[in-house]
Amino acid sequence: MKKYFFYELKNKAYVILCLAVIATLIYSSNILTTTFYGNENQVLRYDVHLTTVFFLSIALAVIAPLIQFSYRMSRRSVDMYYSLPLSHYKIFTVRYLVGLILVFAPYFTAYVTGALIMLIKTSDRVFYGVYYLPHFFLSLPAVFCIYTIASFAFTRANKFIDGVIFIIFWIFVWALVGEFFGKFIYYDFVNYKISKVFSDYFITFAPLERLTDYFLAKLVGESFVSTMNDDVANMAAAYTITGVTAVFATVWLFVSEKYTKSENAGQVSDSPFGYKVMIPLFTALALSFCDLSEPETYILVAMIIIGSLIATVL
Numbered sequence: 001m002k003k004y005f006f007y008e009l010k011n012k013a014y015v016i017l018c019l020a021v022i023a024t025l026i027y028s029s030n031i032l033t034t035t036f037y038g039n040e041n042q043v044l045r046y047d048v049h050l051t052t053v054f055f056l057s058i059a060l061a062v063i064a065p066l067i068q069f070s071y072r073m074s075r076r077s078v079d080m081y082y083s084l085p086l087s088h089y090k091i092f093t094v095r096y097l098v099g100l101i102l103v104f105a106p107y108f109t110a111y112v113t114g115a116l117i118m119l120i121k122t123s124d125r126v127f128y129g130v131y132y133l134p135h136f137f138l139s140l141p142a143v144f145c146i147y148t149i150a151s152f153a154f155t156r157a158n159k160f161i162d163g164v165i166f167i168i169f170w171i172f173v174w175a176l177v178g179e180f181f182g183k184f185i186y187y188d189f190v191n192y193k194i195s196k197v198f199s200d201y202f203i204t205f206a207p208l209e210r211l212t213d214y215f216l217a218k219l220v221g222e223s224f225v226s227t228m229n230d231d232v233a234n235m236a237a238a239y240t241i242t243g244v245t246a247v248f249a250t251v252w253l254f255v256s257e258k259y260t261k262s263e264n265a266g267q268v269s270d271s272p273f274g275y276k277v278m279i280p281l282f283t284a285l286a287l288s289f290c291d292l293s294e295p296e297t298y299i300l301v302a303m304i305i306i307g308s309l310i311a312t313v314l
Contacts (some may be wrong), residue, residue: 001090008098023056023110031117048219054212060103061146065154068099073160092257135215142208145246152249156271169278174202176285201238283308
């Protein structure tokens with residue numbers, strides 16, 4: 001297993017290098033093209049582009065599983081890998097670990113390079129660069145959660161396109177559930193109502209996004225202000241849900257791998273964590289958002305039900 005790990009790592013060295021170069025160029029170029037301004041009567045304004053590295057980390061965490069586990073989608077490649085003098089469980093473990101390197105090595109390279117450029121570029125101004133350190137280390141668990149959930153979702157499928165759809169589903173599923181419950185828990189103002197459940201916090205990458213927003217303010221010397229009374233409660237719930245989902249995904253990834261059959265490659269993706277849950281859940285949620293007090297809504301309801309039936313058959 002050790003030899004295979006180093007073989008796989010060496011085999012992916014070029015991919016890691018390419019991802020690192022691309023991520024670094026994107027992040028650094030955004031910083032280098034930023035113009036800072038300010039005068040005696042104006043607060044200095046900075047754009048440290050943490051949102052850029054935020055999107056890069058998500059992209060890396062989603063792309064890595066597609067690279068590492070696409071071999072499971074082809075019968076020929078599965079037969080080739082399973083013919084090696086290693087159990088497919090060990091092969092999966094090695095590729096999972098190398099996938100982590102595919103995520104974190106380019107992320108580290110881009111992050112450090114961008115931070116150093118920013119520190120040099122703002123050396124003559126008031127800059128709170130020390131906050132880069134806590135943001136980077138606190139972002140690692142959040143990025144790991146996205147990677148392991150994406151890996152779990154992708155490996156539930158037997159076809160590549162199904163795996164991509166499953167990833168999208170598992171990234172947004174809790175946000176949809178949160179949106180559903182938000183209909184029943186809301187602030188009742190004089191002229192309008194607003195949900196107490198901020199469903200966008202329940203997206204898989206929401207903890208990383210909120211963490212980035214917080215340190216984005218700190219890096220430019222501002223204080224992060226929560227705008228809603230239930231903001232902290234939603235953040236706590238989102239962190240808990242994402243964390244628990246990531247733990248479950250990691251554990252089930254390795255437990256289920258012991259029972260994976262090579263003949264499933266390229267076949268119908270019939271995992272209970274895929275279409276079997278996705279289609280009924282999306283249908284129920286979509287129907288729950290329909291306002292039956294409007295006559296034209298019944299046409300929409302019929303279309304949702306017919307679409308759900310067609311999707312199930314397909």
